[in-house]
Amino acid sequence: MRVAMFGYQTWGHRTLQALLDSEHDVVTVVTHPKSEHAYEKIWSDSVADLAEEHGVPVIIRNRPDDEELFRLLQEAAPDIIVANNWRTWIPPRIYNLPPHGTLNVHDSLLPKYAGFSPLIWALVNGETEVGVTAHMMDEVLDAGDIVDQRAVKVEPVDTSVDLFHKTVELIAPVTIGALDLIASGQTEFTRQDRSQATFFHKRAEEDIRINWDWPAEVLERLVRAQTSPYPNAFTFHRGKRLEVMSAVVSEGRYGGTPGRVFYREGGAVVIVAGADARTGLNHGLAITRVRTEDGRELPASEYFTSMGGYLTPRP
Incomplete structure (x- = not known):
């Protein structure tokens, strides 16, 4: 499939690398400009640099809501958009643009820990598992049907850094596994139990x-x-x-x-x-x-x- 990728920091970088290593064709990449936010300077592998190294067109945006971006995506004609760690709202005309819609990759076991800093919040709250979920994007943030989801155990002495390294290794298999299911023609996926949903804000002082x-x-x-x-x-x-x-x-x-x-x-x-x-x-x-x-x-x-x-x- 022809894939447009929205992503940022190491999560986006790992997603793009997985796509580049797969049989899918990355036709364009949209990413954020560099940030001075304390949490966004951590795990800051550049999506833009990786895309440019492989000759993939790069679009830099804080928000994906302008006419030029919409036109460029139309011209790229992706079959699907894949997003990971995109930090702002993606409007419906963008996520519904490709025939297969948009697949979002999120580092939690949805429906729990939607939103921001899920690994840190999960560790503070004493969860015994964390993981990565690939789901179809809809009008509610991190709420669409689950295509693929994989978990890892939280050990008694794990830090958030340990959990980062465990879950970042799940990005490639979850992303490509989900894309392969969609490419095979599957259209029915697992609905999230919204009664179990939790949503967390960004970490701050x-x-x-x-x-x-x-x-x-x-x-x-x-x-x-x-x-x-x-x-x-x-x-x-x-x-x-x-x-x-x-x-x-x-x-x-x-x-x-x-x-x-x-x-x-x-x-x-x-x-x-x-x-x-x-x-x-x-x-x-x-x-x-x-x-x-x-x-x-x-x-x-x-x-x-x-x-x-x-x-x-x-x-």
Whole structure:
């Protein structure tokens, strides 16, 4: 099939590479300009560069809603559009333009985790599986019929970086598998159960601020989700920002007030956690490594020279 590809960052790059390696013919590529957004500078392999290396025409757009783009797509005459990590709304006259419509590739197990940063949100929420879904695009974002979907297990110590590498390897088989089904003439696919749908916004500063009322188990997942090169989860100590680079759930149970710098456990420093920490039934968050406001990285056991005082969400 003749394929037009909409994509951005490493997800789009892997999709384009899969298409270039397949029997399908990539006739044009649409991608975004480079961005300074913190999350969009990560995994930023260039779709434009890859397309140009293979002689594929490239169109740069923030939004795909102008007459020139529509005309160029008409002239390219694709049989289908494939999209992955396209960051803005695609209007119906674009996604319905090819005879086979538009196949969107999304890094979650739809209908759950539609929208943005699905791997990070899924890890914070303690999901046991993540994956990649190829679905037909319709008027509701990430809601169309599922053509192909594959999952990988979330291990207890996985970070968001681990999950990225696991799921990015699924892009090629899911994309080409879905295209081959469509090319074979199949038109009936799996409807999404919209009662199970969840939709998430982009990650931002407020989403990585540590709330010590959360249980230690959730905070430990937040730290793993916000591992480098993503912005690290942070708190404040004595009025200065402190990033938590690594942590585990404490072995012991610690009672008191959430945020209290309380106890040395091995090489870690335990912070009291959980809204009901007063009961003494909770585990704490055992911080193992931190980064200070001036950029120093050091073990928590060296940073916290004495116990006592509090970590707070704001200065």
